Amino acid sequence: MLLVLETLGPTERAVFVLREVFEVGYDEIAATVQKSPSAVRQIAHRARAHVAARRPRGPVSAAEARRALEAFQRAVDLGDVQGLLDILAPDVVLLGDGGGIKQAVLRPVVGADKVARLLASRKVEVAALSLHPAEVNGWPALIVRFDGELDTVLTVRVDDGLVTGLYAVRNPEKLAHMRQATALRR
Template sequence: MGERAIDAATAAFVAHRDLLFTIAYEMLGSAADAEDVLQETWLRWVEVDVRRVDDPRAYLVRITTRQSLNRLRALKRRREAYVGQWLPEPLLTSPDVAEDVELAESVSMALLVVLETLSPTERAVFVLREVFGAPYEEIAEAVGKSPAAVRQIAHRARRHVDARRPRRAASLGEAREASESFWRAIETRDLQGLFDVLAPDVVWVGDGGGLRQAALHPIVGAGKVVRLIAGILDRADGVVTAHLALLNGGPALVVRVGGELDGVVALRVENGRITGIYYVRNPEKLTRVDRQTPLTLR
């Protein structure tokens, strides 16, 4: 490829990089794997004669989707052997992401957890159609299916996700208020305050990846979750502190014990109460909580 062609390829890739990363991340739930997919996308993109590409964005999305699908199929097998519960890698995001309701919901921990229950192809179709609004014909080319098959897959995936996603996404203000109340109750050891902010059927999911202690199975019910939190505080090897940060487009708690980063707590909030608590402690997943990751749907 000549120097001018490389310049054109580079310009197109850079222009759409944030979009490609967002697609890969929503398909994989891992920033590290999304970055690997982007590297693979670039290597294939520079082999293309860009002068013959009518729509560089669509072409790049197609490459990224195919590479993400390949990686997701391999990851599905690895995640079956994962120690304990697997949660997505949390990302520090900008206020702009939080204010974009559609984008914030699409990268929220709650939705990404639901997407983990889809097959790789269902996840790719759902992300491209429901999140990015891609035409069925374009999705068909990306996943190697007919447009008719993609329509059926999209319908099945949407029905599956709708049955499991939050019934009404909390506003940014509601989520922040619930997060602040949750931490205030923990900080003051106000157990009744915890019960007040937790839904009766709240679910706690912890991810230590075998590297840090975490519940191996989900904990269900406000009483059990409150006892779990009390036990964690009693066993902590230092003072437990936390601050609110915008992670995955919503308020979350960055927790430190004795001044050292311990984990990230993302909350699922519905009707003003917390219905899901996701505690990521695996240190390999905490590399993106101190620097913002740009995300976009466009």
């Protein structure tokens, strides 16, 4: 849901959350966002349609998620833009979380072409970078290590065999638990 909400504009997101989550009336929302009640109804309708369109159609099998993650990992490892374009959904969304501490994308990156170019453009010493498949909070993920140290957890959303969402967590405060958990497995 976070991935979907991030794709809404600020007004759409506010209207959607106030109406759908908190059941605030249209008149009160209109006063809050400084729009007419009829405009707020239209914004709410568009936001609901957008959110409904982005919901997964059904559960993804573990095998399907694994295949998509492996293809994604292979394309990232090789810097293969075409391989990334083949596995990314046309409307894929990449979100980053550096927590103001680590560099990350500041705004959602939307679209297969933009996401593929961004991922393929990362010029890093390949020997220093390693990607390991994992499951994080029930989602397929890649654990990214740089010089052996945990750098990023990249969770991947898969729908219909394509990667539709990527959430790159680089915030050290959020990764502290992962560092402890991964250290226990050694």
